[in-house]
Amino acid sequence: MSKVSPSALPQTGLAGLKENWHSDLLSGFLVFLIAMPLCLGISMASGFPPSAGIITAVIGGVLVSRISGSYVTINGPAAGLIVVVLGAVQSLGEGDAMAGYRFTLAAIVVASVFQILMGYFKSGRLSSFFPASVVHGMLAAIGIIIMAKQIHTVLGVVLPKGTDLISTIAQIPNSLINMNPEIAIIGFSGLAILILWTVVKNRYLKMIPAPLIVVLVGIGLGKVFDLDHEHVYLFLPDATILPHHEATIGPKFLVAISDNFMSSFYFPDFSKFATVEFWEAVVSICLVGSLESLLSAMAVDKLDPYKRQANLDKDLMAVGAGNLVAGLVGGLPMIAEIVRSSANVTNGAKTSWANFFHGVFLLLFVAFFPRLIHSIPLAALASLLVFTGFRLASPKEFGKVLGLGKEQFFLFVVTIVGVIATDLLVGVALGIVVKLLIHISRGVKFNNLFKIHFEIQQADDNTVWVKISGAAIFSNFMALKDAMMTVGQGKTVIFQLNDAFLLDHSFMEYMHHFQHDYEAQGGKCEFYGLEYHEAYSQHPLAARKHKTLSFS
DSSP: OOOOOGGGSOOOHHHHHHHHHHHHHHHHHHHHHHHHHHHHHHHHHTTSOHHHHHHHHHHIIIIIHHHOSOSSOEEEOOGGGHHHHHHHHHHHHTTOHHHHHHHHHHHHHHHHHHHHHHHHTTOGGGGGGSOHHHHHHHHHHHHHHHHHHHHHHHTTOOOOTTOOHHHHHHTHHHHHHTOOHHHHHHHHHHHHHHHHHTTOOOHHHHTSOHHHHHHHHHHHHHHHTTTTSOEEEESSTTOTTSSOOEEEEOGGGBOOOOSSGGGGOOOOOOTTTTSHHHHHHHHHHHHHHHHHHHHHHHHHHHHOTTOOOOOHHHHHHHHHHHHHHHHHHTOOOOEEEHHHHHHHHHTTOOSTHHHHHHHHHHHHHHHHOHHHHHTSBHHHHHHHHHHHHHHHTOHHHHHHHHTTOHHHHHHHHHHHHHHHHSOHHHHHHHHHHHHHHHHHHTTOOHHHHSOOEEEEEEEETTEEEEEEEEEEOTTTTHHHHHHHTTSOTTSEEEEEOTTEEEEOHHHHHHHHHHHHHHHHTTOEEEEESGGGEEESSSSTTOOEEESSOOOO
């Protein structure tokens, strides 16, 4: 891959605005069309007022875009945080939704302070500590939980408050039987549009964001079914196979938002600061938000046609600052969001001004068109979330992890079961512990679990040797990762792996990404000794163990 000339890179700051305002403005507008319905849906699914998601996206665009360390990422609320935030609202509120909301705002403020400190002390590299299969398992579990909770809204069925996750899943057949037909038509229409849009090939049609079509169709059907006025209707009264025909619809199935945007701001309540539940919420929001944001930022770097590398620590500090402001005025926590960011790249964004413009468009829309937002059916937004949840936990994701090997699939499933059966933090911790136990069973010594043995030698001005011995695994290679950041560009880096006993999937993935990024900047990478290792699956990045070497 050829190196991009510095002179060809888009300028940043005000010079970048002057140079690229036309492409960034267009991309920002298109991303706004995607973000608006998602912000509303994510906010309500999280137990927050609908406007909270808009507030966060506005802050993410207008503020965070000016101080972040990335170039084309879009900051805003994400589906991956729904489970964490909703859990905090329910556990802290103890049945009082508004109190739970304000207590959770306080938890967001405290979590954001930790995010800022993590960025300041350059903790962005800690994302490497989480095995890829555990992270994918966490996201798949979140997807399953989102689908289980939102399918009832798609069907027009309201579950009793306080229903736990297992009961929520068990109630799905009952909700299917007792669905509100006209609401379900709106919800299933949204799902059908989203599914259809995945197979559309026409590039002009693809320019129209699917979430926008779902919302417009939902608004249209809402008018046809007269959701603005509460009334009872008969659905197919002559169909004898249906168990009942009478149902009630009305404004409760529409987004409830104030006509005055200024009344949407709420302030945190720190009175539960000393409770265990509060600090569980703080740790969950900080951990999941930081991890998702860092992983998304790294993924977006690979989509950037200019191959620019985000400053992850600066980005984490910026997201923390955005969350601090959002928590103080009633918003959701934000991350660097991958779906909106990839759309931003596809739409031709050049700089972070696209993120800024997307935030400005959201602010103008919620300030001047609140009645239009009120006409959006909840079922249309729920269909967006069900589809998002399915993408996180689709059979394709299961197949992708299985392709890495049975060990990775086992970790994936253990994490999913752990998250669903307990909570997110316990599930992720369980996946990490199981991974460490697998490494110990394969002969990794305790003193090698968290310390890697390596040596970097400068053979000549243009050649660097990296000799690794023992185990190179997810829990110990951060020191090597830090050391490799000091290697100058444009050299030949040779990894000597003859004495490496075990290379796990996380380390293999790191070497693959290092090679990709280093060679994109004009360097060269070579690997000696991999032929002495036996892979645990056919995947090129599968974990592998030395055929003859063992620890004494």
